[in-house]
Amino acid sequence: MNLNLKDKVVVITGGSKGIGFATAQAFLEEGAKIAICARKEEDLKKAYEDLSRLGEVYYEVVDVTNSKQVYDFAEHVHQHYGVLDVWVNNAGNSGYKKGEEYDDEEIDFITNLIFKSVVYGCQAAFRYMKQNGGAIVNVASLGGRCATSGKASLYGPLKSAVMNLTNTLAGEYAAWNVRVTCVMPGFIATERSVKSVGAAKLQSNIATTILRRPGRPEEIAKPIVFLASDAASFMTATSVEVSGGRCMTLNPLFSYEKKEAEERGESISSYEARV
Ligand SMILES: NC(=O)c1ccc[n+]([C@@H]2O[C@H](COP(=O)([O-])OP(=O)(O)OC[C@H]3O[C@@H](n4cnc5c(N)ncnc54)[C@H](OP(=O)(O)O)[C@@H]3O)[C@@H](O)[C@H]2O)c1
Missing domain, CATH: 1.10.287 (Helix Hairpins)
Incomplete structure (x- = not known):
């Protein structure tokens, strides 16, 4: 199947690690040119060195919770490559809670990271996709479909909001030939996620998954690449679950x-x- 991604310019937020890094690799393997961002420059440099072996890579230190930085990043990518075809809103993590209740600082942190960053990313992408069309893929979570009571209690509702935003913006961008889709990963074994769940929780995650194992980052990367490609030309306003049949x-x-x-x-x- 020809995905028609050769020389397409693809932005992946949070591309220095985990699912974002695997997604960057997968797009490069299809001949795309990529731009990645994250907060830690050291990790970005390391990712740049590894990814540059596969193709053209641009990187920039960006905090996706800062709208100006996201809009500037999009402008810099556009200046660097001359076009912008695909944008993957991937950066994120499950947030934290210090005590029994979330305080304002924690609510703002998780809302900014999980939801507002995706609004900024979609808006930034659309500015440059209006001329030639494009595809936006948002990374939500199975937690957006199945409520997760406990330490990720705001993460799930905000990921649900990302899924609704996907459909909302798909309706707003369609006339400009911009598709907006979403993936909902289940439990994926990235360095961070494995560290944060611990051995006992990992086993219970596996026990509730039909395929009886955690996913690998590249197993999310491939559906993202598919959704961004011409092979998914009739897909928009949809969230694809990639969870090994969890829950x-x-x-x-x-x-x-x-x-x-x-x-x-x-x-x-x-x-x-x-x-
Ligand atoms: N792993 C899972 O089981 C799982 C399941 C469902 C959904 N997801 C979703 O998949 C996405 C990636 O998760 P992951 O497990 O691959 O995470 P990860 O391994 O921790 O990687 C997260 C990436 O995002 C970057 N990032 C974090 N905060 C950022 C910010 N404010 N601005 C810019 N970049 C930022 C990180 O770099 P810096 O720290 O240097 O900024 C890193 O590159 C997230 O949206 C997550 O919610 C993951």
């Missing part, structure tokens, strides 16, 4: 237990009668 059935282990029963020589009817 989709009440008995995610059914097929494994049935297979094991078969391997033990237990008849299928007696197994089904037992469960």
Whole structure:
């Protein structure tokens, strides 16, 4: 399948690590030119060195919660490459809560990072896509569909807002041939996510996932590349879940237990009668 991404200019926010880095790699493998941003210059330099082996890379230190920095970044990418075809709003993390309740500072932090940054990114992208069309892909989360009570209690509602924003802006940008889509990753093993959940929670995440493992960053990168490509030309205003089937059935282990029963020589009817 020809994704038609050769020489397309692709922005990936939070491209220095994790899903963003894997996404940058995947676009370069399709022949695209990329621009990445993050806050820590050291990590960006390291990512630049690794990614430059695959193709053309531009990087800039940007805090996506600062609208001016996001708009300036878009302008610099446009000046550097002359066009801007794809924008991936990926930067983010699940935020923090110091005590029992969120204080104003924490609410502002998570709202700025998860929601406002995506508004800035979409607006910045659209300014430059109005002439030639383009594709915006937002990275939401399974937490936007399934409520997560606990330390990520504002993250999920804000990721739901990102999914609604995706559909809203798809409706506003369509006449200029700009598609807006979204991915909802389940649990993906990035350095940060593995560190933040701990071993016990990791096992419980796996136990609620039909495919019985965490995802790999490149397994989110590929759907993002697809959504941004001409192969997804009839897709807009949609959120694609990429979670290995997490929290989709009440008995995610059914097929494994049935297979094991078969391997033990237990008849299928007696197994089904037992469960
Ligand atoms: N991993 C998962 O299980 C999972 C599941 C569902 C959804 N997601 C979503 O996927 C996205 C990426 O997650 P990840 O696990 O790959 O995270 P990660 O490994 O921590 O990488 C996050 C990237 O975003 C950058 N970033 C963070 N805050 C930023 C800011 N204010 N301005 C600019 N860049 C910023 C980081 O660089 P700096 O720190 O240098 O800024 C880094 O490059 C996030 O939106 C996350 O919510 C992840």
